[in-house]
Amino acid sequence: xxxxxxNIPAVGTFKHSLFEFWSYFRENPGAVAxxxxxxxxxxxxxxxxxxxxxxxxxQNRDALLVPPVWQEGGSWDYIxxxxxxxxxxFSRIAHGARFSLFIGLMVVTLSMSAGIMLGLLAGYFRGxxxxxxxxxxxxxxxxxxxxxxxxxxxILGPALINAMIAIAIVLLPHFVRLTRSSVIxxxxxxxxxxxxxxxxxxxxxxxxxILPNCMAPLIVQATLxxxxxxxxxxxxxxxxxGAQPPIPEWGAMLxxxxxxxxxxxxxxxxxxxAILLTVLSINLMGDGLRDALDxxxxxx
Amino acid sequence: xxxxxxxxxxxxxxxxxxxxxASFAFIRLLPGDxxxxxxxxxxxxxxxxxxxxxxxxxxxxxWDQYFSFLGDLLQGDLGVxxxxxxxxxxxxxxxxxxxxxxxxxxxxxxxxxxxxxxVIAAVRRGTIFDHxxxxxxxxxxxxxxxxxxxxxxxxxxxxxxxxxxxxxxxFLFYFEPVTGFMLIDSLLADQPGAFKSAVLHLILPAVVLGxxxxxxxxxxxxxxxxxxxxxxxxxxxxxxxxxxxRVVGVHALRNALITxxxxxxxxxxxxxAGAILTETIFAWPGIGKWMIDSIxxxxxxxxxxxxxxxxxxxxxxxLIVDLTYGLINPSIRHE
Numbered sequence: 320x321x322x323x324x325x326n327i328p329a330v331g332t333f334k335h336s337l338f339e340f341w342s343y344f345r346e347n348p349g350a351v352a353x354x355x356x357x358x359x360x361x362x363x364x365x366x367x368x369x370x371x372x373x374x375x376x377x378q379n380r381d382a383l384l385v386p387p388v389w390q391e392g393g394s395w396d397y398i399x400x401x402x403x404x405x406x407x408x409f410s411r412i413a414h415g416a417r418f419s420l421f422i423g424l425m426v427v428t429l430s431m432s433a434g435i436m437l438g439l440l441a442g443y444f445r446g447x448x449x450x451x452x453x454x455x456x457x458x459x460x461x462x463x464x465x466x467x468x469x470x471x472x473x474i475l476g477p478a479l480i481n482a483m484i485a486i487a488i489v490l491l492p493h494f495v496r497l498t499r500s501s502v503i504x505x506x507x508x509x510x511x512x513x514x515x516x517x518x519x520x521x522x523x524x525x526x527x528x529i530l531p532n533c534m535a536p537l538i539v540q541a542t543l544x545x546x547x548x549x550x551x552x553x554x555x556x557x558x559x560x561g562a563q564p565p566i567p568e569w570g571a572m573l574x575x576x577x578x579x580x581x582x583x584x585x586x587x588x589x590x591x592x593a594i595l596l597t598v599l600s601i602n603l604m605g606d607g608l609r610d611a612l613d614x615x616x617x618x619x
Numbered sequence: 620x621x622x623x624x625x626x627x628x629x630x631x632x633x634x635x636x637x638x639x640x641a642s643f644a645f646i647r648l649l650p651g652d653x654x655x656x657x658x659x660x661x662x663x664x665x666x667x668x669x670x671x672x673x674x675x676x677x678x679x680x681x682w683d684q685y686f687s688f689l690g691d692l693l694q695g696d697l698g699v700x701x702x703x704x705x706x707x708x709x710x711x712x713x714x715x716x717x718x719x720x721x722x723x724x725x726x727x728x729x730x731x732x733x734x735x736x737x738v739i740a741a742v743r744r745g746t747i748f749d750h751x752x753x754x755x756x757x758x759x760x761x762x763x764x765x766x767x768x769x770x771x772x773x774x775x776x777x778x779x780x781x782x783x784x785x786x787x788x789x790f791l792f793y794f795e796p797v798t799g800f801m802l803i804d805s806l807l808a809d810q811p812g813a814f815k816s817a818v819l820h821l822i823l824p825a826v827v828l829g830x831x832x833x834x835x836x837x838x839x840x841x842x843x844x845x846x847x848x849x850x851x852x853x854x855x856x857x858x859x860x861x862x863x864x865r866v867v868g869v870h871a872l873r874n875a876l877i878t879x880x881x882x883x884x885x886x887x888x889x890x891x892a893g894a895i896l897t898e899t900i901f902a903w904p905g906i907g908k909w910m911i912d913s914i915x916x917x918x919x920x921x922x923x924x925x926x927x928x929x930x931x932x933x934x935x936x937x938l939i940v941d942l943t944y945g946l947i948n949p950s951i952r953h954e
Contacts (some may be wrong), residue, residue, distance in 0.1 A: 560914070
């Protein structure tokens with residue numbers, strides 16, 4: 320890594336840690352491929368209105384179950400074919416990218432911010448606060464994730480927003496546990512004691528002193544949760560408990576396509592492929608992030 | 620060891636109480652009026668409402684309701700299904716063997732492929748085989764299994780016509796369930812072709828359900844094997860002149876298995892969650908499908924009882940895994 324010596328920023332600066340991070344991340348071809356694909360999905364999500372040739376919920380009665388363009392009977396009007404009510408699959412999948420990325424982002428933001436707060440409280444104050452928080456997390460963990468999400472959606476009512484809240488609750492314990500254990504380790508270090516002696520209050524110690532040093536594992540957990548959120552939301556959509564038709568969410572699209580699986584392979588194949596590739600790319604990226612952020616994994 | 624056992628048991632009690640509170644709160648947290656939901660669209664007369672409220676115990680104080688819920692629970696009474704009017708516990712137990720059968724075959728499939736694949740990947744680290752195993756396992760781990768099930772149906776049932784699409788056995792066969800496990804019952808029934816039909820019905824769902832555990836087991840086996848292979852005692856075993864097969868198969872694998880066994884135990888929750896999707900796709904009459912159907916039929920006592928039972932099973936299995944781990948790895952006990 321000593322090849323580009325003259326471009327290396329000064330040690331200790333933010334730019335240097337970013338540079339160091341990127342040089343580790345770049346060495347993992349899978350992670351880089353995952354990153355490129357996610358950027359592509361992001362472009363699809365942002366530019367869905369321009370990229371998609373048709374309205375995602377517009378039904379064309381004279382183009383029902385048209386196969387993809389390369390198969391006999393296909394047409395360039397509908398590159399990936401149409402579904403049972405004549406909606407363009409390509410346009411639906413492009414718009415679906417919006418929902419999946421939005422779901423992932425919202426769930427992770429919700430779950431991570433609540434999880435960090437609870438984990439900080441538990442790890443910093445210990446005692447009863449810790450016992451109460453951790454026992455509640457144990458209860459959440461006792462239920463299989465999808466089952467708990469289903470139960471919560473049954474309470475809240477089937478809708479995309481409720482599915483997102485349910486998944487955020489299901490993922491919460493992972494963030495709480497991770498934050499708590501890092502906080503417990505960091506709290507006893509000398510820089511924290513120094514900061515306390517300098518007069519820092521509880522709030523400042525928790526958020527400004529301790530938290531930044533606990534972020535690396537949390538970022539890795541966030542990418543893992545991002546992919547779990549997309550998968551679980553698609554599963555809920557597939558079971559009819561998430562996004563409701565005609566929303567072009569990938570899981571809900573699969574649910575609508577189920578009855579045509581033996582007649583029209585494309586209505587089933589493409590939405591699922593979109594889910595798989597997106598989740599796979601995020602997981603590849605997560606692996607690369609872990610290797611680049613975890614000092615123990617770095618080759619010394 | 621006894622102290623370790625007691626600590627673990629003491630830790631599970633508050634969690635279990637939490638689980639009962641969560642399930643108890645379930646019906647009471649439902650939006651709107653549960654009585655109206657139960658009565659359905661025809662509505663409810665004031666007399667009938669009082670009657671239903673008395674049955675559900677809604678006319679009493681909340682803590683009073685909770686304690687009688689706990690009392691009933693300890694006697695194995697989980698309430699009565701609104702739809703079938705049968706006890707929830709009986710409904711659950713009638714479907715449980717189907718899910719166990721599916722899960723056991725799925726985990727056998729996952730171990731049979733995942734374990735050797737992980738071991739070979741670790742031994743041949745950095746080769747094409749290693750990269751393929753890791754690539755496949757990450758793909759499996761990222762798989763939306765409901766889609767995977769549909770793809771397998773398209774290919775094996777639609778194009779090749781090898782396997783049936785749904786159910787546990789062909790309609791051509793009928794016999795009284797003895798054990799509840801179709802593979803055993805079909806053998807006992809002594810009808811030609813019955814066993815083969817049961818096997819063919821089981822293959823696809825088991826593969827689908829086993830996919831994520833397979834990916835997890837392969838990854839975990841590879842990483843623990845790699846750790847163990849770099850240990851001193853493995854080098855010693857090699858230096859003694861033992862055959863590579865013996866070094867890997869006996870000295871290294873036995874120690875690597877400690878973490879792998881734990882990971883396999885922790886797949887129970889994954890299996891039960893996966894069973895919901897797998898059973899829905901293949902119309903497999905187990906508890907996963909029953910839970911989904913109950914949610915859609917708004918059979919809330921069934922959902923409540925099912926949640927409680929499944930959470931209890933997961934907790935008990937995790938406890939057993941913890942205890943076995945303490946048994947095979949003594950250093951854990953003294954933490």
